[in-house]
Amino acid sequence: MDKSERLRILDVISEHIANDTTADAGGILRVPMSDFTCPQLAEQERDVYFRNTALCMGISSALPKSKTYWSDNGTGTPILMVRDGKGRFRAFANVCRHRGSPIVPEGRGSKVRFTCPYHAWTYGNDGSLLAINKQNHFGDVPREELSLFELPSAEIHGTLWVRPSQGEPVDEAECLGGLEGDLEHWQFADFPYTLTRVIDVRANWKMAIDSFFENYHVDVLHAKSLGNEMKANLQTCEVFNKNLRAVFPSQKLDLMRFLSVNMDRWPYPQIVTTMYYLYPNTIMIVDSFGVGLLQFFSIEGSPSKSRTIYSWYINPKLQPLFEEAGYSYEESASRFEDVVVNEDYKMIENVQLNAERGTSPEILLGRNEAALQHIHNILRSGVGRDLLPVEKN
Ligand code: FES
Ligand SMILES: [Fe+2]
Numbered sequence: 001m002d003k004s005e006r007l008r009i010l011d012v013i014s015e016h017i018a019n020d021t022t023a024d025a026g027g028i029l030r031v032p033m034s035d036f037t038c039p040q041l042a043e044q045e046r047d048v049y050f051r052n053t054a055l056c057m058g059i060s061s062a063l064p065k066s067k068t069y070w071s072d073n074g075t076g077t078p079i080l081m082v083r084d085g086k087g088r089f090r091a092f093a094n095v096c097r098h099r100g101s102p103i104v105p106e107g108r109g110s111k112v113r114f115t116c117p118y119h120a121w122t123y124g125n126d127g128s129l130l131a132i133n134k135q136n137h138f139g140d141v142p143r144e145e146l147s148l149f150e151l152p153s154a155e156i157h158g159t160l161w162v163r164p165s166q167g168e169p170v171d172e173a174e175c176l177g178g179l180e181g182d183l184e185h186w187q188f189a190d191f192p193y194t195l196t197r198v199i200d201v202r203a204n205w206k207m208a209i210d211s212f213f214e215n216y217h218v219d220v221l222h223a224k225s226l227g228n229e230m231k232a233n234l235q236t237c238e239v240f241n242k243n244l245r246a247v248f249p250s251q252k253l254d255l256m257r258f259l260s261v262n263m264d265r266w267p268y269p270q271i272v273t274t275m276y277y278l279y280p281n282t283i284m285i286v287d288s289f290g291v292g293l294l295q296f297f298s299i300e301g302s303p304s305k306s307r308t309i310y311s312w313y314i315n316p317k318l319q320p321l322f323e324e325a326g327y328s329y330e331e332s333a334s335r336f337e338d339v340v341v342n343e344d345y346k347m348i349e350n351v352q353l354n355a356e357r358g359t360s361p362e363i364l365l366g367r368n369e370a371a372l373q374h375i376h377n378i379l380r381s382g383v384g385r386d387l388l389p390v391e392k393n
Contacts, residue, residue, distance in 0.1 A: 001185040006268045012236050013249050013272070014257065022216075022233055022368040027392040029365040029373040033355040035380070036204040042303035044383050045205075049280040050075050050297055053382070054163040054170040056282040057081065058293055059313045060155055060189035063089060067112050067125065071104040074198075074295060074309045077164035078102050079151060082125045085112070089155040091162040092127045092148035103148075123148055157183035158190075159278075177241030179276065191290055191313035194329040197337055198309055201345040203352035205281065205296040205306035206379060211344040212275065212283055212294070213371035215248050221347060225339050230273070237370045242279035242378050246371045247272050277375055280382060290314040292336065304352055310337070 016022060035041065055075060062070055066087040071080050071094055078094035080103065094102050101118040113130065115122045120133040127148035132138055152163040154170040157180060161170050176183065201208060219232035229250055236247045253271040260266065269288040276284040285292040295309045312333055314322065354360065365372045377387045 001182040001274075005181070007263055009236055009247050009272070010263050010266055010268065013234065013247065013253065014263070016234055017249075017254075017257070022235065026367040026370050026373070027390045028367070029376065029388050029390050030362045031365060031376050031388060032362050033358070033360060035376065036207055036352060036355045037303050039301075039303055041383070042204075042298050043301050045379070046076065046298055046301055048383050049379075051077065051165050052163065052167075053280050054152065054154070054161045054175055055280070055295070056175070056278045056293070057160045057162050057295070058311055059191055059193065059291065060089075060158045060160060061191055061193045061313060062108070062160060062311070064193070065110075068108070068110045069104065069114075069125065070108045071102075071106050073106055074297060074307070075162075075164045076297065079162055079164060080104050080114070080148070081153070081160065081162065084125050089153055089160055090127070091151040091153035093151060093166075095149070096121060097129060097146040097148065098132075158186070158188035159183065174241070175278070177243045177279070179240050179243055179245065179278075182245065182274075182276070186286060186291070188291060188313065190316045192316060192319060194290075194312045194314050195333055196309060196311040197333055198307060199337065199341060199345065200299065200305070200307050201341075201349060202305055203345065203348040204303055204355075205298045206376065207348045207352060208296050208306050208308055208345070209277070209281070209283065209375060210372050211340075211348055212285070213246055213277065213375065214369045216366070216368050221343050222339060225343065233368055235368075235371075237374070239374050244277045244371055244374055246275045246277075248275065277371065279378060288315065289318060289332070304356065308340070310340075312336075 057072065063081060063083040066083050066085055069080060069082045080092045080094040082090055084090055094104055096103050096116040096118065098116065098119055098121050101116055103114050103116045103123060112125045113122055121129060122131040124130050127150055129143045129146040132143065149166055151166060152168065152170045154161045154172050156172050156175055161175050163170060215230055215235050216233050218230050219227040231249045231251055231253065234249055238245050249272050256266045256271055274286040278284065281296045283294045291313050293311045293313065297307045299305045299307050312329065373390065381387055
């Protein structure tokens with residue numbers, strides 16, 4: 001995302017403002033309610049998306065230096081991610097080869113050896129089995145064949161990807177699908193990790209994603225919160241293979257239009273929020289404060305329950321100022337979480353209930369909800385379902 005690209009985006013947004021349009025093409029898409037309620041579909045999605053697709057787990061700084069680790073169960077598979085002695089990112093199934101215990105409790109830290117809490121077999125941070133406790137009593141087994149199962153992983157332009165099941169290497173080009181330039185621009189690897197929050201909601205995981213990718217609702221549902229900062233019903237949406245980028249202007253953009261005709265001088269990260277959907281279940285929200293990375297999962301194989309895992313990485317330029325001023329990361333995360341939980345997720349819990357009551361067979365997505373149209377269709381095609389047609393109007 002070079003300067004000309006940023007200017008082009010600002011220009012598109014200004015055109016939308018001038019002409020009172022959000023999108024000049026597209027139409028209506030009807031999504032059947034069963035996409036949110038079908039248990040078989042939920043099970044299929046869990047298998048395809050959360051076990052057998054490479055997932056963006058975080059930003060490189062989640063493992064800030066060599067010999068750090070991060071044990072994570074969010075995907076449903078216990079995963080041990082490490083940066084080995086050479087700084088290389090690797091991932092393993094966090095399952096002991098002896099009797100299957102998790103080896104490292106969920107969390108992060110710095111370690112080169114991991115001892116299983118059950119019978120104390122010890123593994124290196126390259127996954128190799130270093131020692132079998134009391135091997136003379138246990139018996140002879142070939143240690144070299146009992147390394148942790150390695151999972152396909154990749155570190156791509158400051159992002160960490162893991163496929164929770166063994167198999168082919170991660171296809172890096174497919175992960176980013178043309179967003180390489182954007183990621184190179186942001187230099188996310190330099191954004192320090194601050195914290196993670198987990199939010200459970202009684203609504204389908206796709207419904208949770210939907211709540212982030214249109215700002216049609218911002219001056220209605222968020223009239224007293226986000227609506228004061230973000231312009232409503234005005235966004236761009238550009239598809240990059242399975243992924244997409246959507247840019248949402250803040251209210252400050254109006255001020256810039258008033259102050260300067262020269263867009264060249266507009267401070268891009270201060271006046272827009274840039275959001276990425278990374279197939280299948282990750283969103284990145286980039287603003288002048290940093291980047292929020294959200295992962296969405298269904299839980300307990302249910303179509304009606306999902307978990308959002310939100311991690312926040314702070315803009316390195318802002319970090320010293322933030323700390324000097326005594327601002328707390330917890331507080332800023334809570335402000336974000338309040339809006340999501342008390343406004344968006346409260347709403348989608350009711351939508352989910354209505355979907356389950358079967359009163360209405362479908363939902364409608366308009367031209368100004370083009371990002372949602374893309375996400376629904378790409379997630380349908382991933383599990384071999386027909387693409388929903390866009391009805392031109
Ligand atoms: S299960 Fe890990 S040492 Fe026994
Ligand atoms: Fe919202």
